[in-house]
Amino acid sequence: xxxxxxxxxxxxxxxxxxxxxxxxxxxxxxxxxxxxxxxxxxxxxxxxxxxxxxxxxxxxxxxxxxxxxxxxxxxxxxxxxxxxxxxxxxxxxxxxxxxxxxxxxxxxxxxxxxxxxxxxxxxxxxxxxxxxxxxxxxxxxxxxxxxxxxxxxxxxxxxxxxxxxxxxxxxxxxxxxxxxxxxxxxxxxxxxxxxxxxxxxxxxxxxxxxxxxxxxxxxxxxxxxxxxxxxxxxxxxxxxxxxxx
Numbered sequence: 001x002x003x004x005x006x007x008x009x010x011x012x013x014x015x016x017x018x019x020x021x022x023x024x025x026x027x028x029x030x031x032x033x034x035x036x037x038x039x040x041x042x043x044x045x046x047x048x049x050x051x052x053x054x055x056x057x058x059x060x061x062x063x064x065x066x067x068x069x070x071x072x073x074x075x076x077x078x079x080x081x082x083x084x085x086x087x088x089x090x091x092x093x094x095x096x097x098x099x100x101x102x103x104x105x106x107x108x109x110x111x112x113x114x115x116x117x118x119x120x121x122x123x124x125x126x127x128x129x130x131x132x133x134x135x136x137x138x139x140x141x142x143x144x145x146x147x148x149x150x151x152x153x154x155x156x157x158x159x160x161x162x163x164x165x166x167x168x169x170x171x172x173x174x175x176x177x178x179x180x181x182x183x184x185x186x187x188x189x190x191x192x193x194x195x196x197x198x199x200x201x202x203x204x205x206x207x208x209x210x211x212x213x214x215x216x217x218x219x220x221x222x223x224x225x226x227x228x229x230x231x232x233x234x235x236x237x238x239x240x241x242x243x244x245x
Contacts, residue, residue, distance in 0.1 A: 002165075003040070003042070003163065003166075003234070004165075004166045005043050005166075005167045006044045006151065008170045009046025011029070011170065012026045013082065028227065030095065033230070038234060043090070046151075047082070050078040051075055051082070054075045062152075065143030067144035072145035075147070076101070079137070083132060083134045096130050098132065100120075100124075103139070107139045110141040110143075114138075151214065159218060162220075166218060166223070173240055174225055177192065196209040212224075223242055
């Protein structure tokens with residue numbers, strides 16, 4: 001079984017403290033992953049307080065790029081530092097984790113399409129490794145260095161690998177309705193459009209609307225849950241909000 005897990009940047013870092021790892025939370029998550037009986041596991045993590053401040057400083061986003069090599073190094077270097085901390089925590093928990101830096105492995109076309117081949121990840125999985133990817137700076141044809149988010153990598157990699165299950169570990173216990181309660185299951189975006197602010201409110205909802213749309217398109221069961229439910233998800237149980245179109 002192939003499982004792709006995203007560890008949110010706000011979960012693995014202290015987002016209000018620049019370049020600070022949330023050591024206790026990361027250790028607990030790593031322990032859960034170390035205890036999991038998953039044959040093929042891919043981990044992706046967000047940028048949190050590492051990548052985002054540097055990207056904002058240089059005005060780099062998924063659409064706005066920079067040809068300043070120093071700017072690209074700043075973002076990539078911060079993310080590599082966080083990735084090393086995540087990989088080390090996983091290794092300490094007995095996970096055969098290895099780093100994968102998207103800046104060196106993919107790019108965007110001029111139209112913005114992500115080109116990131118999963119064949120190298122398949123080779124790693126075949127050899128018993130657990131690839132650990134992260135949000136990163138990424139070259140876009142005609143625009144220099146742009147950003148690829150961990151969320152985009154999760155859905156892209158899951159689709160390329162034909163993942164059996166996808167988990168997004170967030171700071172919230174699931175997708176919340178208008179009353180702040182966890183929605184148990186989403187099979188159509190219309191089920192939660194009002195709660196997430198409609199079709200154009202991806203930023204003000206912290207990207208949850210975009211997450212839901214992308215996960216619905218996967219064709220595999222996906223779950224959004226809080227850190228306390230990671231072990232349940234890895235055990236094959238429903239956790240947080242189940243999303244499957």
